[in-house]
Amino acid sequence: MQIDSLKIDKPVFMAPMAGVSDFPYRKIVREMGCQLVYTEMVSAKGINYGNNHSEELIDFSREGGLIAVQIFGDDPGQMAQAAKEIDNKFRPDIIDINMGCPAKKIVKTGAGSALMKNPELAEKIIRQVVKAVSVPVTVKMRSGWAENNTNAVEIALKAEKAGAAAVAVHGRTRNQFYRGKADWQVIKEVSENLGIPVIGNGDIFDPQDVIDMFNETGCKAVMIGRGCQGNPWIFKRIIHYLQTGKILPRVTEFDKINMAIRHLQMACDYYGEDIAIPLMRKHLAWYLKGMPNSSKVKNEINQIYDKNKVVSILESYRNHLL
DSSP: OEETTEEOSOOEEEOOOTTTSSHHHHHHHHHTTOOEEEOOOEEHHHHHTTOHHHHHHHOOOOTTSEEEEEEEOSOHHHHHHHHHHHHHHHOOSEEEEEEOOOOHHHHTTTOGGGGGGOHHHHHHHHHHHHHHOSSOEEEEEEEESBTTBOOHHHHHHHHHHHTOSEEEEEEEEGGGTTOSOOOHHHHHHHHHHOSSOEEEESOOOSHHHHHHHHHHHOOSEEEESGGGTTOTHHHHHHHHHHHHSOOOOOOOHHHHHHHHHHHHHHHHHHHOHHHHHHHHHHHHHHHHTTSTTHHHHHHHHTTOOOHHHHHHHHHHHHHHHO
């Protein structure tokens, strides 16, 4: 597939996820063959005011593939200014506009999925961002704000008209958050009405899900969010399946724990222990999910702030499982 002039051979992307798709995890996912990864969402206002944390979220390496920086906000001028600053300073491959985040602190400002309630404002934001940058602009949205207002087709058409190069559609409304089953029919309807590529998002947990989504929706690529939490191998398994028609075996508990340890060490090297260890607790819980007696291990880890002690607990648990 292509997003504007960008040729993409592996149409399986990692979704932008706050607190998840950071620099260390993007590096791991890259190693699994993921060609296009997204940063965590970045505040346009934060960029415009020179907020150091906002700029830290953009830090990336071009090694191994393409990078999209996702921004959020509700003011067309601010969004365009931030996008231009990011384009000039960081030179990402794509600028993505967040119209899908359901978090209360985001939507109460009018940003994220709240933009689904205001199609005219959404179109104005997209148009001004497109004019401000030299790279392709994409949009990530939901099926709508609520079940009685699934207006993804309307918003997507406005995005295309405003110059967006692709749209990603999560088949849930804002009010659903991540509950229930994703509605792939909405993704199909958007795909049937647009000339630009549509990226399907929602309930991709194994290689067969990708084939099903392609067949059912006609989308050109898939975006994986929760399915890659504690499971970076999902990209390798999906890409292998798309290329060969064969499904690789699932990784072992031994492999998962080893990756958890490596991920922790990478995060500590990048952030420092004080910041990394609290950030990593959810990742460690995802790696250990479903393993025997893992709740005890997770509870123990959650009380510790020393990397070596956490590693020791994980190694002991791994050896006990052998």
